[in-house]
Amino acid sequence: MISHSDTSIVTIDRFIIEQEAQFPEATGELSGILYDLAVAAKMISSKVRRAGLIDILGAAGSENVQGEHQQKLDVIANAIIIKAMDHGGRLCAMASEEEEGIIAIPPQFKCGKYVLLFDPLDGSSNIDVNVPVGTIFSVLRRVTPGTGHGATADVLQAGMKQVAAGYVIYGSSTMLVYSTGHGVHGFTLDPSIGEFLLSHPDIRTPELGKYLSVNDSYERDWSEPVRALMRYYRGLDGNREPMNVRYVGSLVADFHRNLLGGGVFVYPSNTQSPSGKLRLLYECNPLAFIAEQAGGAASDGKRRLLDVVPAELHQRSPLFLGSKIDVETAARMLLTDR
Ligand code: AHG
Ligand code: MN
Ligand code: MN
Numbered sequence: 001m002i003s004h005s006d007t008s009i010v011t012i013d014r015f016i017i018e019q020e021a022q023f024p025e026a027t028g029e030l031s032g033i034l035y036d037l038a039v040a041a042k043m044i045s046s047k048v049r050r051a052g053l054i055d056i057l058g059a060a061g062s063e064n065v066q067g068e069h070q071q072k073l074d075v076i077a078n079a080i081i082i083k084a085m086d087h088g089g090r091l092c093a094m095a096s097e098e099e100e101g102i103i104a105i106p107p108q109f110k111c112g113k114y115v116l117l118f119d120p121l122d123g124s125s126n127i128d129v130n131v132p133v134g135t136i137f138s139v140l141r142r143v144t145p146g147t148g149h150g151a152t153a154d155v156l157q158a159g160m161k162q163v164a165a166g167y168v169i170y171g172s173s174t175m176l177v178y179s180t181g182h183g184v185h186g187f188t189l190d191p192s193i194g195e196f197l198l199s200h201p202d203i204r205t206p207e208l209g210k211y212l213s214v215n216d217s218y219e220r221d222w223s224e225p226v227r228a229l230m231r232y233y234r235g236l237d238g239n240r241e242p243m244n245v246r247y248v249g250s251l252v253a254d255f256h257r258n259l260l261g262g263g264v265f266v267y268p269s270n271t272q273s274p275s276g277k278l279r280l281l282y283e284c285n286p287l288a289f290i291a292e293q294a295g296g297a298a299s300d301g302k303r304r305l306l307d308v309v310p311a312e313l314h315q316r317s318p319l320f321l322g323s324k325i326d327v328e329t330a331a332r333m334l335l336t337d338r
Contacts, residue, residue: 004198012038012176012187012196019180029090029112030164030180033139038187038196040084041168041176044077044121044135045189048170051127073127074098077120077135091116092142093150095313097282102313104149111147114163115140115154119282122167123250132171134252138286139164155313159285159306166290169256177203177256179293184259203259205294209323211263212243213254221270225337229330233264243326251278255287255321259294264322266330268301276318280310284317297327301334 004010016034020026051073078098085091086103089110094103097119105111117138126133140161142154166178174189176196186200212233219227228237235242243263248254254265267276278284288298288305298305298321308317320330 004201008198010198012198015185015187015198019182029114030139032088032090033085033114033116034164034178034180036084036088037081037137037166038176040081041135041174041196042189042194043080043084044168045170045174047073047076047080048121048127048133052130072124073133074121074124081118081120081135081137085116088112090114091150092148093154094118095155095281096120097279097314100314102150102152102155111149113142113147115142115150115157117155117281117286119279122252122283123248126248126250131248131250132169132253133250134170134256135168136252136283136286137166138162138281138289152313155281156310158309159280159288162285162289162306165286167252167255167286169252171253171256175199175256177259177290179290181293184290184294200260203294205259205291205296206262206323207295208325209258209261209263210244211246211258211261213247213258213263213265214245215247215249215267216245218268218270218272221272222268223270223337225334226268226270229333230266232329232333233266233326251283251287255291258322259291259296262323264320264326264330266321267319269318273316275316277316278319280305280308280315280317281313284319284321287321291321295324296322297324298322299327299331301330301337303331 016031020031078096086105087109090112091114092111094116119136122136123133140157141163142150144151144154164180168176175186177186184203187196188199189196231237233243267278269276291298301318320327
């Protein structure tokens with residue numbers, strides 16, 4: 001990794017170029033995807049920042065035409081990403097949590113060798129109460145031959161095939177965190193100049209976490225091994241210091257805190273949701289990739305999450321994500337959970 005001094009100002013664009021230059025075989029296409037995603041992130045950030053004002057400004061007719069002010073922000077974020085990404089000639093297909101099927105590249109644009117999967121607005125129900133939300137993305141290389149439109153096989157790949165993944169958190173500041181398989185790097189948006197600046201180079205996550213993120217209102221519906229795991233995390237079985245419970249209800253926000261401070265995000269299956277809630281392709285896989293790149297781990301409770309071969313676009317998965325030792329303990333304690 002290129003070394004910058006603590007006080008160097010490095011924009012995300014420059015960082016991407018410098019990283020690419022380390023790989024002579026790189027064609028620049030992946031870099032182009034990352035630039036375009038950073039632009040989409042800035043556009044979504046500006047919408048999110050005005051979220052509480054949309055009704056007022058929309059009603060005054062000052063901003064939106066065609067009733068756009070009635071659109072929900074996750075629909076707006078979805079449209080922004082598609083518009084920012086569909087014409088670069090680098091993607092052959094996209095898929096979004098907000099769309100039922102594969103999003104085709106419009107016929108007037110060239111297709112490329114990558115696939116983009118995304119959750120345009122994660123934690124969107126938190127918008128109404130001014131709590132952080134995010135965007136999650138995953139980039140895969142196409143596996144079908146040719147240069148035409150991508151197919152299902154290009155989209156349904158195991159998470160270990162990701163060539164890049166990341167997220168944007170719209171919190172007290174907006175940050176973009178990504179990895180291309182060479183460490184995890186975080187950039188903070190300076191709104192006064194509209195640039196993402198390198199603020200968190202080479203993020204590493206502690207091996208043992210101090211935070212536990214779980215919605216334990218589902219306890220009634222958990223299996224006995226999951227309940228035992230939660231007793232362990234809380235220090236109730238005497239085998240561990242109790243973790244601090246922190247649950248925002250935006251996966252991105254919970255994950256980001258745990259990545260920096262150490263912790264585990266847990267969304268097990270329960271009798272009401274036998275595969276949990278979170279989506280393998282748009283939520284679990286990209287964050288699992290980031291976690292592993294930062295020295296953490298991710299499991300679906302049975303196996304390494306990145307090894308799971310998806311069968312369908314909107315497949316859900318149980319999720320145990322974050323500090324390595326805590327995720328490994330989950331996998332061990334859930335061995336009997338079959
Ligand atoms: P989304 O807004 O993209 O549908 O995601 C919501 C997800 C995730 O962000 C969060 O961790 C989880 O739903 C919360 O679910 P519960 O309310 O069941 O805890
Ligand atoms: Mn989500
Ligand atoms: Mn969403």
